[in-house]
Amino acid sequence: MNLENITLISFGYFEKGLLELIVDDVEREFSVPVKTREGYLDLSEYYDPARKQYNGNELLKEIETQFATETSKTLGIFNVDLYIPILTYIFGQAFLNGRSGIASIYRLSNERYGIKKDQTTFVDRIRKEVIHELGHTFGLFHCSNPTCVMRSSTYVEDIDQKEHSLCHKCKSDMGVHTL
């Protein structure tokens, strides 16, 4: 794969410029130019009324078939609650060593948990989640280093515990995968 860029596509209603705040860090982590744009999808097709959530597997397939390209790593970012059939919710998922992934900002804000709004923390969580899912597209597994961004997170508190950068081991593993 001749990688030219990373494309971050926002689906749904985002605060203007939210993705622009994380572009520099994503670029620095993967040493690849990052583009942002808006995308349009009829999300009602992916809505499960019984769970009141959106099917992450189907959305990931949609991103892969409709938006991913051979020369780019594409990440769809949603502002809806994502699930996969066996899990109550997910923050995001991606094709390991593949072209695409998805992430949700729905559960990343403090207000969701009845805590006072904190924009800095919110953006920081988005940054980490985006880098984490992109890491999978670069072939990285979950990392056991507690501060590495590739550490698996099941709660926002877990996301807050880690840094937004890759540890040395993940960086060197990624080097192998991107050769």
Add this chain to the structure above:
Amino acid sequence: MAKKISILIVDDEESVRDSLYNWFIEDGYRVECSENATKALSMLESDSYDIVLADIKMPGMDGLEMLKRIKSLRKDSIVIIMTAFATVDTAVQALKDGAFDYVTKPFDPDDLSHLIRNASKQISLLEENETLKEKMVSLENVEDLIGTSEAMQQVLREIESVAQSNASVIITGESGTGKELVARAIHANSPRKFFPMVSVHCGALSESLLESELFGHEKGAFTGAVYNRKGRFEMADSGTIFLDEIATISPKMQVELLRVLESKSFVRVGGNKEITSDFRVICATNRDLKTMVEKGLFREDLFYRLNVVNINVPPLRERIEDIPQLVEYFIKKYCISMNKPAMTIETAALKRLEEFPFPGNIRELENMIERAIVVGNGKKISLKDLPLGKTIVNTTVESLDDLEKNHIFQILSKYNWNISVSAKALKVDRVTLYNKIKKYDLKPAK
């Protein structure tokens, strides 16, 4: 993750399989999927998985039935049952049937990670437990090789020089001289000492049993093979395999053994998957393998493959200076095991022991001391406690030849090697007795 844990997902819903697959792949596990129980069982027969995650409701065979079959295939498998419709009855049934855990879909992401982490911990504990048990068996029986005689010092020097290498060793020596002890000493001093030493007494097993014992078997390979079973070669991975009485194995097994020694790989009885194992081989025999090769009774190629180093353990009659030390060692050993106060031996009794020929070697001496401690007065072993005048029944004689050899030796010793008197006692003619002496290479005790 030190070892890559493998997971088999069994669910008829593609979306569930995909979700779990993606989730576990990201965690670095080896993951494979099956859409039904029948396919999963055949996958389990041809490959091994550490954890099976199975849906309870599937068309055809359901998860509970599959759980029973997996457990009959491999008793220690970790199976986690998933269901969208949890009832207490099915949960209890699954756990009764041996499921590791039971979860209701959809589960919290944290629960799933915890579940697999716990299962992985259980797997490593089981493996560690098995390794430790093997290690205990090999360590608890390691006794010091006793003796300051030149003959014994030579054996110790040979053990020291060969232990660090990977070379095959044949230990020769009469019955009861302590060949297995020498093998254990080699293993205990080798870089493989932290891995198991697995012993196989080839003479005690029929050809088919020995084959199954050495190579393992798959379930159903023969009547009575109700589980898959690891063979001794597989168990000795990274360690040592000790093949006692190697001269007794059949020509067919000799061929099989040669192939395994050359390739370090084999197939379980009734199986088709090639298994590799890194083991060192040590053999023992009380027979003259070279003569057996000349007579065509033992394969020459196998002999040279095994006989890289030969250590000959001397009979006790050639190291009588070690007898006091051995006697002291056995008295201490049996006083402790029988919970008796410390005992000693009378000088006269010890002197008689030093004069005795001991055709059964150290094993015979050990039996004699054990008996003396049982029948003795509890303070000192005296002459009357030792059955020196009588024939000692060696209960561990391996073959009819050994029995005959020992008996002839006893009679010759009893009549001070007077051939005529001995032949009369044995009710054979003198020529026959001479032939037997030649055959067994019998010599008067020094």
